[in-house]
Amino acid sequence: MLTLSxxxxxxxxxxDQALATAHSLIQEHKNQEAIIQLKAxxxxxxxxxxxxxxxxxxxxxxxxxxxxxxxxxxxxxxxxEDRDAAQLLGLSYYFSGNPAQAIPALEKVRFWHLxxxxxxxxxxxxxxxxNRNYPEALETFAHLYRLEPDSAASHLMLGRILLxxxxxxxxxxxVRKALALSPHLPLAHFTLGEFYAYSxxxxxxxxxxxxxxxxxxGYAPAFNHLGDAFWRLKRNEDAERVLQDSIWLDSTSAEPxxxxxxxxxxxxxxxxxxxxLRRAIAVDSGNYTAHYFLGQLYRELGKTAAAERELKIAxxxxxxxxxxxxxxx
Amino acid sequence: MGSGSVxxxxxxxxxxxxxxxxxxxxxxxQTISAPNKPPAIADFIDIASTAGLSASNVFGxxxxxxxxxESTGTGAAIFxxxxxxxxxxxxxxxxxxxxxxxxxxxxxxxxxxNHDGTFTDVTEKVGLVASGWGxxxxxxxxxxxxxxxxxxTYYGKNRLYHNRHGTFxxxxxIAGVAGDGKTWGSGCAFVDYDRDGQLDLVVANxxxxxxxxxxxxxxxxxxxxxxxxxxxxxxxxxxxxNILYRNLGKGRFQDVTVSAHIDRTMGHYCFxxxxxxxxxxxxxxxxxxxxxAPSILYRNNRDGTFTDVxxxxxxxxxxxxxxxxxxxxxxxDYDGDxxxxxxxTNFSDDTPTLYHNNGDGTFADVTYPAGLGSxxxxxxxxxxxxxxxxxxxxxLLLVNGHVYPEVDSLKLGIxxxxxxxLYHNNGxxxxxxxxxxxxxxxxxxTPARGLAVxxxxxxxxxxxxxxxxxxxxxxxxxxTTYPNHWIEIKTVGTNSNRSGIGARLVLxxxxxxxxxxxxxxxxxxxxxxxxxxxxxxxxxxxESLEVRWPSGLVERYWNPRADSIVVVIEGSGQPVGRTMxxxxxxxGV
Numbered sequence: 033m034l035t036l037s038x039x040x041x042x043x044x045x046x047x048d049q050a051l052a053t054a055h056s057l058i059q060e061h062k063n064q065e066a067i068i069q070l071k072a073x074x075x076x077x078x079x080x081x082x083x084x085x086x087x088x089x090x091x092x093x094x095x096x097x098x099x100x101x102x103x104x105x106x107x108x109x110x111x112x113e114d115r116d117a118a119q120l121l122g123l124s125y126y127f128s129g130n131p132a133q134a135i136p137a138l139e140k141v142r143f144w145h146l147x148x149x150x151x152x153x154x155x156x157x158x159x160x161x162x163n164r165n166y167p168e169a170l171e172t173f174a175h176l177y178r179l180e181p182d183s184a185a186s187h188l189m190l191g192r193i194l195l196x197x198x199x200x201x202x203x204x205x206x207v208r209k210a211l212a213l214s215p216h217l218p219l220a221h222f223t224l225g226e227f228y229a230y231s232x233x234x235x236x237x238x239x240x241x242x243x244x245x246x247x248x249x250g251y252a253p254a255f256n257h258l259g260d261a262f263w264r265l266k267r268n269e270d271a272e273r274v275l276q277d278s279i280w281l282d283s284t285s286a287e288p289x290x291x292x293x294x295x296x297x298x299x300x301x302x303x304x305x306x307x308x309l310r311r312a313i314a315v316d317s318g319n320y321t322a323h324y325f326l327g328q329l330y331r332e333l334g335k336t337a338a339a340e341r342e343l344k345i346a347x348x349x350x351x352x353x354x355x356x357x358x359x360x361x
Numbered sequence: 362m363g364s365g366s367v368x369x370x371x372x373x374x375x376x377x378x379x380x381x382x383x384x385x386x387x388x389x390x391q392t393i394s395a396p397n398k399p400p401a402i403a404d405f406i407d408i409a410s411t412a413g414l415s416a417s418n419v420f421g422x423x424x425x426x427x428x429x430x431e432s433t434g435t436g437a438a439i440f441x442x443x444x445x446x447x448x449x450x451x452x453x454x455x456x457x458x459x460x461x462x463x464x465x466x467x468x469x470x471x472x473x474x475n476h477d478g479t480f481t482d483v484t485e486k487v488g489l490v491a492s493g494w495g496x497x498x499x500x501x502x503x504x505x506x507x508x509x510x511x512x513x514t515y516y517g518k519n520r521l522y523h524n525r526h527g528t529f530x531x532x533x534x535i536a537g538v539a540g541d542g543k544t545w546g547s548g549c550a551f552v553d554y555d556r557d558g559q560l561d562l563v564v565a566n567x568x569x570x571x572x573x574x575x576x577x578x579x580x581x582x583x584x585x586x587x588x589x590x591x592x593x594x595x596x597x598x599x600x601x602x603n604i605l606y607r608n609l610g611k612g613r614f615q616d617v618t619v620s621a622h623i624d625r626t627m628g629h630y631c632f633x634x635x636x637x638x639x640x641x642x643x644x645x646x647x648x649x650x651x652x653x654a655p656s657i658l659y660r661n662n663r664d665g666t667f668t669d670v671x672x673x674x675x676x677x678x679x680x681x682x683x684x685x686x687x688x689x690x691x692x693x694d695y696d697g698d699x700x701x702x703x704x705x706t707n708f709s710d711d712t713p714t715l716y717h718n719n720g721d722g723t724f725a726d727v728t729y730p731a732g733l734g735s736x737x738x739x740x741x742x743x744x745x746x747x748x749x750x751x752x753x754x755x756x757l758l759l760v761n762g763h764v765y766p767e768v769d770s771l772k773l774g775i776x777x778x779x780x781x782x783l784y785h786n787n788g789x790x791x792x793x794x795x796x797x798x799x800x801x802x803x804x805x806x807t808p809a810r811g812l813a814v815x816x817x818x819x820x821x822x823x824x825x826x827x828x829x830x831x832x833x834x835x836x837x838x839x840x841t842t843y844p845n846h847w848i849e850i851k852t853v854g855t856n857s858n859r860s861g862i863g864a865r866l867v868l869x870x871x872x873x874x875x876x877x878x879x880x881x882x883x884x885x886x887x888x889x890x891x892x893x894x895x896x897x898x899x900x901x902x903x904e905s906l907e908v909r910w911p912s913g914l915v916e917r918y919w920n921p922r923a924d925s926i927v928v929v930i931e932g933s934g935q936p937v938g939r940t941m942x943x944x945x946x947x948x949g950v
Contacts, residue, residue: 098577162588164772199773320682324678
């Protein structure tokens with residue numbers, strides 16, 4: 033027996049050593065190296081516990097979520113209490129567009145870490161919503177944001193999150209529930225205004241933004257969005273007024289300057305337009321709309337070289353944004 | 362064309378239409394008598410099945426799409442392949458990922474117009490049986506022999522069909538326009554870009570996509586849509602390279618993409634091709650609507666090269682300077698100011714885009730003020746300006762359908778099959794959405810893709826052929842009649858290319874001047890009836906028709922007859938001058 037244990041221990045030590053090495057590589061984001069080593073270890077020492085766990089983490093770290101999920105499922109079969117694997121499995125399923133499959137793993141995480149691990153809990157809420165289980169989503173986000181479940185605020189929170197996800201009709205319903213419970217809830221009308229603006233219904237959007245300002249008169253983004261709606265409705269005087277209101281409230285945002293620049297262009301007040309758009313760029317040089325309109329302005333003024341320069345910048349910014357989107361490999 | 366055969370055909374079609382009306386008489390009565398309903402402005406019905414357009418489109422998976430290749434669908438072409446004076450219909454077809462055995466492989470279809478409201482499938486008879494991932498089609502008489510030829514784009518090698526008096530021979534490899542077999546051809550158009558009297562060919566390519574190494578749905582974050590796994594792309598895939606082929610004569614083309622500077626704008630995932638002379642300099646320019654990238658406007662520099670002025674001119678982006686996911690495009694002078702304007706369909710959660718030509722080389726996005734910005738719900742593909750009521754103002758038809766079959770499962774009020782949109786041009790720069798009052802042909806949801814518009818029965822009323830992905834095609838006929846007049850012009854070039862493609866037509870009546878051009882391509886990877894149609898409203902007398910031929914000759918034809926199809930042959934009118942300096946003859950011809 034002593035002999036057997038003397039023989040077994042070096043093997044176990046080797047495996048532990050190899051796993052530790054792989055783990056270090058993963059921590060240094062040398063995932064491919066780690067994967068090669070782990071697979072070699074699996075081939076030479078089949079049945080070694082922990083390999084699937086490490087492989088899952090390595091694949092997750094390099095955003096290969098489908099592969100990650102395969103190994104993390106295996107890791108959980110080896111050890112159902114593996115909390116890291118459960119969380120990463122849930123996230124892997126979410127990131128690979130399988131919200132229904134993500135839910136069981138993330139529910140475990142929530143059970144283990146009721147008040148921690150907010151990323152996983154947020155994603156769980158999203159997965160409920162994507163799986164059309166809106167009551168569970170409501171409760172999850174309410175808990176996350178420390179709100180009373182089924183309160184006006186929790187419905188508003190869910191509505192805003194759903195609007196960001198592109199679930200517009202459901203988002204609208206949730207915001208209306210919020211308003212039914214609390215007619216003067218800040219941000220509710222603003223969210224409805226965004227909903228209508230996304231649908232290109234600018235008259236209704238303007239109404240909602242105005243109603244938001246009636247409740248929440250110091251909220252600069254509402255002035256900005258109202259100004260934008262007015263611009264699209266060719267109510268340029270109204271647009272100019274509310275955008276000026278916004279700037280007096282918050283001169284650090286580029287948004288009102290951009291829209292005001294567009295308004296001045298529409299009013300053919302080109303010098304003001306140029307000044308305003310330049311100010312927008314000074315605040316935020318990465319705002320492609322500001323560059324685009326400045327380019328159009330220069331084009332109208334016959335300043336072709338300046339126009340081409342600004343339009344190229346606008347194009348370049350959008351190109352960079354597209355390139356920085358995750359690539360298909 | 363013989364007026365006698367036209368008359369007989371019209372009578373037969375009228376009988377056919379009456380029979381159609383009889384079968385739905387009860388429904389029409391209900392529609393008319395229903396209280397509080399606004400009057401119908403049109404009554405489009407789908408007669409595809411009774412007209413004999415029997416073959417279903419085959420294009421990728423029915424319930425889901427594994428790869429982006431399965432999403433784009435196919436185009437349609439309306440052209441008179443047998444020169445009998447009646448337009449025929451060609452529908453491109455695709456395949457599925459797991460393929461078919463040779464005996465059962467789906468093919469594209471050519472339907473011959475029987476002149477009586479029906480069509481006969483003559484695909485096999487004329488030599489057009491072909492399988493593969495067919496995409497778009499365009500038409501032009503590239504060898505000037507008087508018979509319209511056909512080019513069909515594929516994922517893979519493209520095909521050029523030389524029309525040999527009503528039968529076809531595939532000659533793409535010999536002609537030099539097949540491509541390398543690895544490209545994903547989408548839209549195309551014949552255009553005489555150098556005005557040497559021979560039609561050249563421009564081909565848009567969508568993306569560099571290798572099906573053997575393609576990633577499955579959800580593989581990467583860019584393969585998600587509203588949180589669910591969908592096919593990957595186009596973002597993240599290398600964009601395709603658009604190609605320009607110069608016609609060398611004698612059935613040969615040369616790839617001049619590099620020397621023409623077409624390649625200086627690369628990788629834009631382009632779809633439809635709409636050639637038009639946007640700056641009125643007499644030289645055809647080329648617009649390409651592009652997906653998830655700035656659309657392109659290749660301005661013809663008149664020296665064999667092009668410059669992409671899309672961004673500078675204002676047609677690359679929308680009113681906010683944001684790129685959109687463009688699909689189809691169409692050209693017309695919608696406001697009658699003498700400049701050709703541009704309209705483009707886009708992805709869902711976005712509006713289509715109407716660009717007003719300012720006449721100075723620039724365009725303005727007037728989508729919202731023109732009344733076209735109210736719908737962001739539908740995903741638009743084929744689109745055409747067409748004057749459905751012949752009031753003289755080009756209306757707009759959009760055919761829609763989502764790309765993700767999975768969208769139905771989200772239950773967000775977005776469906777995979779979508780209705781069409783019909784916008785009536787009010788004649789004041791604005792459009793009205795009349796879809797709900799335009800008949801079941803408009804309101805029936807389908808997963809539409811290609812659209813071609815034409816006067817299929819030579820009666821001055823425009824019909825629409827729609828390709829529906831993995832479904833039966835639609836042939837939309839308007840049962841409503843209007844007291845308005847019309848004229849159609851078929852151009853025959855002699856010094857110019859035989860099809861007259863690129864000819865600018867200027868029609869003058871007592872009240873207005875209308876313009877348009879003879880155009881190959883356009884819509885979504887489709888080709889329309891190239892006889893130029895003008896609605897005249899209540900005017901039944903035309904003062905003159907001026908034709909600016911691509912050769913440079915400008916001719917006038919006096920008092921062409923309203924309510925007729927007029928054939929104008931280059932050299933037969935009254936010369937009134939020349940456009941810009943006539944291009945030099947090439948190769949001593």
